[in-house]
Amino acid sequence: xxxxxPDLGLLFWMCVSFGIVFFILAKFGFPAILKAVDERTEYIxxxxxxxxxxxxxLATINKQAEAIIGKAEEERAKLLNEAGELRxxxxxxxxxxxxxxxxxxxxxxxxxxEEVKQKAxxxxxxxxxxxxxxxxxxxxDEELKNDKKQQELIDHLLKExxxxxS
Amino acid sequence: xxxxxxxxxxxxxxxxxxxxxxxxxxxxxxxxxxxxxxxxHLGDSYKWHFFEWNGKDVSLHLPVILLDKNGGWHLFSSSRxxxxxxxxxxxxxxxxxxxxKIVEKDETGAxxxxxNFSITKNVLALFISVFIISAxxxxxxxxxxxxxxxxxxxxxxxxxxxxxxxxxxxxxPSIGEDYKRFSPFLLTAFFFILTNNLLGLIPIFxxxxxxxxxxxxTLFLSFITFLLINVNGNKHYWKEVFWPDVPxxxxxxxxxxxxIEIWGIIMKPAALMxxxxxxxxxxxxxxxxxxxxxxxxxxxxxxxxxGMSTVAVLFxxxxxxxxxxxxxxxxxxxxxxxxxxxxxxxxxxxxxxENYIEHH
Numbered sequence: 438x439x440x441x442x443p444d445l446g447l448l449f450w451m452c453v454s455f456g457i458v459f460f461i462l463a464k465f466g467f468p469a470i471l472k473a474v475d476e477r478t479e480y481i482x483x484x485x486x487x488x489x490x491x492x493x494x495l496a497t498i499n500k501q502a503e504a505i506i507g508k509a510e511e512e513r514a515k516l517l518n519e520a521g522e523l524r525x526x527x528x529x530x531x532x533x534x535x536x537x538x539x540x541x542x543x544x545x546x547x548x549x550x551e552e553v554k555q556k557a558x559x560x561x562x563x564x565x566x567x568x569x570x571x572x573x574x575x576x577x578d579e580e581l582k583n584d585k586k587q588q589e590l591i592d593h594l595l596k597e598x599x600x601x602x603s
Numbered sequence: 604x605x606x607x608x609x610x611x612x613x614x615x616x617x618x619x620x621x622x623x624x625x626x627x628x629x630x631x632x633x634x635x636x637x638x639x640x641x642x643x644h645l646g647d648s649y650k651w652h653f654f655e656w657n658g659k660d661v662s663l664h665l666p667v668i669l670l671d672k673n674g675g676w677h678l679f680s681s682s683r684x685x686x687x688x689x690x691x692x693x694x695x696x697x698x699x700x701x702x703x704k705i706v707e708k709d710e711t712g713a714x715x716x717x718x719n720f721s722i723t724k725n726v727l728a729l730f731i732s733v734f735i736i737s738a739x740x741x742x743x744x745x746x747x748x749x750x751x752x753x754x755x756x757x758x759x760x761x762x763x764x765x766x767x768x769x770x771x772x773x774x775x776p777s778i779g780e781d782y783k784r785f786s787p788f789l790l791t792a793f794f795f796i797l798t799n800n801l802l803g804l805i806p807i808f809x810x811x812x813x814x815x816x817x818x819x820x821t822l823f824l825s826f827i828t829f830l831l832i833n834v835n836g837n838k839h840y841w842k843e844v845f846w847p848d849v850p851x852x853x854x855x856x857x858x859x860x861x862x863i864e865i866w867g868i869i870m871k872p873a874a875l876m877x878x879x880x881x882x883x884x885x886x887x888x889x890x891x892x893x894x895x896x897x898x899x900x901x902x903x904x905x906x907x908x909x910g911m912s913t914v915a916v917l918f919x920x921x922x923x924x925x926x927x928x929x930x931x932x933x934x935x936x937x938x939x940x941x942x943x944x945x946x947x948x949x950x951x952x953x954x955x956x957e958n959y960i961e962h963h
Contacts (some may be wrong), residue, residue, distance in 0.1 A: 440646060440884070443819040446719040447647065450726040451823045455795065458733045462794075463787035466740040470766060471786075480752065603744035 624960070630834065641891045645813050645884060646703065648724045649681035649695070651859065653808055663808075665727060669693060670718035672709060681721070688868065693717070725820075728812030732798045740766075769793055769938060777942035778949065785831060785945055792824055793938045800883060800930030805924060815933075816883035825876035828941040836948035843870065871944050876936055882933050886926040893919040 572594050651663040664682040671677060671692070683690035684705065687697065696706045696714060705721070706714040722730075741763050746755045755763060772788045799814040814820055842865040846854065853860045891916045900911035 440642070443822050444647065444719075444817075445730075446721055447723065447725055447817065447819040448823060449720055450722070450729060452819055454726075454729045455823065458737055458795065459788065459791045461737050462740055462791050466737075466744050467766065467787050467790050468749060469744040470763065471770065473744075473751060474763070474767060476751060477754065493618055522714075524892070549642045 617693050637892070637895045640895060641888055643703075644891050645816065645887055647817065648703075649684065649705070649721060651724050651727065651808060651812075658721065665722045665724065668707065668720040668722065670720070671707060672715065672717060674749065677717075677953050724812050725817055726927055728799070728814050729820075731809045732795065732814065735802075736791075738796045763923070765842060766790060769935075773935070773939050774942045777939065778946040781949075782942075784835075786941065788831065789825065789938050789942055792827075792941070794910065795926075795935050796824070796879065796934035796937055797930060800934060801927070803837075803883065803887065804926050804930065813878060813884065815885050816887055818880045821876040821880040824879070824937070825872040828944065829869075829872040831941070832871070832944045832948045835945065837951075839951065840948040871940075875940055879933050879937055882929055886922065886929055889922045890919050890926070 576591060576594070635649050649667060650663055651665065653661045653663070655661065664680045665686075667677070667684070668678055669677040669679050677691055677693070679690060684693065688692065692707050693705050694707075696702055697703055699714065701714055701716055704716060705719055707717050709715045739758070739762055743755065743759045743766075746759055754755050754760060769790060770782075770786050774782050774789050778785055796815055799820075802810040802811055803815065805811060845861050847860050847864060896915040897908070897912045900908045900915075903911070
């Protein structure tokens, strides 16, 4: 049975070719592949862990952000309220101030008017006294010349005075 | 179901065509020696026969490398030895112990075999398979050199899956701690056996050679396993061989148990050798025998020939598919048993006892 007897030539070539393929694969093939696969596994595990960590962080950040937003909204409402109040106060203050101002000015104007009026009256009185004195002087002067004419002048002056006064 | 029916219908004309061609074939060759035909296909050869064209063989003549009895080297094409030709004193023996081997005559006229380092069909198939294995695994290694992050897809992904599966599911649990020392050999052996098994199933070049169904190849592989088992065996392993835990009378006057254990040391790898060889060879013989049925049944008439041919073709398809399964299983079993044997020779005493309790 030639099938069952090993052949030396084939054995020789088997040693050579298997030796070569074993050398190549054991040196450059399998270790490199297995190392790369290990590294990849490690990388994937790490990436998964990192992703989980990131997710956790994101969740806390989200919560924080929500809290911050809620706070900010509250603050805004508060600020708006305050601003409204302030505006109202400012407006009412302005109104009050304006009114007071007007009042003061009015009083001042009135007193000034009064003052001017008094002054004018005093002036007029003085004038009248002067005129009266002049008239009186003229009358006295005329009397010495013409009684009749004197009488007419006094009448005339009186008429004038009355007219003026009324 | 519908699809398979459709396929049968599609194949039917091919089957019929096949019958006619085979019938035409068989008429030319009157006598058929089936046994010889099968053995010729199973064995080694100095040429690689492709097909027959116009009654002529189309084949690749391989180089013959010989070291003769006087220590001289000879290198020539095997076509010089065609048709019983004698070249430089060498010829192919037709019968006897050295049948279909290259022989020369010594001084007394007796046939002797020279040292024969010819590149035979099996050697060429060996080279092809070694090239395929190296190319595919090195291309995977190269992939990882370029891209460390992404796993490869397609064929390379398939190879990676096999490597990881064999390493993590077979080698690691069987050998234990320092499995990394042994995994290069075991992985190489796995790919070597698998590739050659599958190439052997392809009927045309570069497949069709019966490499893993050759006892020389399986002898080599199992011898390496033998060395790995015994060179790396620990103290406990050798103690179990020479002084096992059995009643003293089984080992003192006559060392019965040690002898059995030593026999076991040899038989463990020998079983590996025979198992792989026999499985692959049996598969090849089955397919060849079934195909031969077509030629044998020609003499029984047309109806019988068609009937037998249908059965033979269907069966050989079935056997071929089975052989694909066997190819993978045998490669797996060789590596599994090798690593189990290596692991057993390195086991510590305590673990061994625990395992014993677990299993019984």
